[in-house]
Amino acid sequence: MKLFFDTNIIVDIVSKRSGYEESFKVLELTDTGYVSTISITDVMYILRKYNEQNKVSDILQKLISILTVAVVTQDDLMYGFSGAMNDFEDAVQSSCAKRIGVDYIITRNVKDFTASPVPAITPDKFLERWEDEEG
Numbered sequence: 001m002k003l004f005f006d007t008n009i010i011v012d013i014v015s016k017r018s019g020y021e022e023s024f025k026v027l028e029l030t031d032t033g034y035v036s037t038i039s040i041t042d043v044m045y046i047l048r049k050y051n052e053q054n055k056v057s058d059i060l061q062k063l064i065s066i067l068t069v070a071v072v073t074q075d076d077l078m079y080g081f082s083g084a085m086n087d088f089e090d091a092v093q094s095s096c097a098k099r100i101g102v103d104y105i106i107t108r109n110v111k112d113f114t115a116s117p118v119p120a121i122t123p124d125k126f127l128e129r130w131e132d133e134e135g
Contacts, residue, residue: 002032004097005067006107007039007089009123014059015047019108022123026106029130033067036096038089040064070100085115094118 003026012023027033040060047056072092079095080088090109094116097105105113105120113120121129 002102003030004034004102008108034070035067
C-alpha cells in the first residue's frame with residue numbers, strides 16, 4: 001500500500017509528541033511511503049526552534065532514507081492556488097499525493113482534506129482498517 005505522510009505526521013514522529021506511536025506504527029507498516037519536499041523543509045523549520053538542529057536533522061535524514069521524497073511540482077503549486085481546497089499547503093500536498101498515485105494521505109487533520117482527490121485518514125483509523133483487513 002502506498003501512503004503519503006502529511007507534515008503533521010512527520011512532526012509527530014520527529015518530536016515524539018502525543019500520539020506519535022500510531023504515526024510511527026503506520027510508518028512501519030507501509031510498503032511504500034512518501035513525504036513531500038515541503039514537509040521536510042517545514043518540519044526542519046518548525047522543530048529547530050524547539051530542539052537542537054543537529055538532532056532534528058539526524059532524525060529527518062533517517063526518515064528520508066526510509067520514505068521516498070516526492071518533489072512538489074509547478075502543477076502541484078498551481079492546484080494549491082486554484083482554491084479547490086481551503087488550505088494552500090494541504091492542496092499542494094493533496095495534488096502531490098494524487099500525482100504519485102498513493103492510496104491514502106495519513107494526517108491528523110482529515111477535515112482539511114475533505115475536498116482532496118486522495119482520501120485522507122488519521123493514523124488510528126488507518127491502523128483499525130489494517131487490523132480488520134489482516135485480522
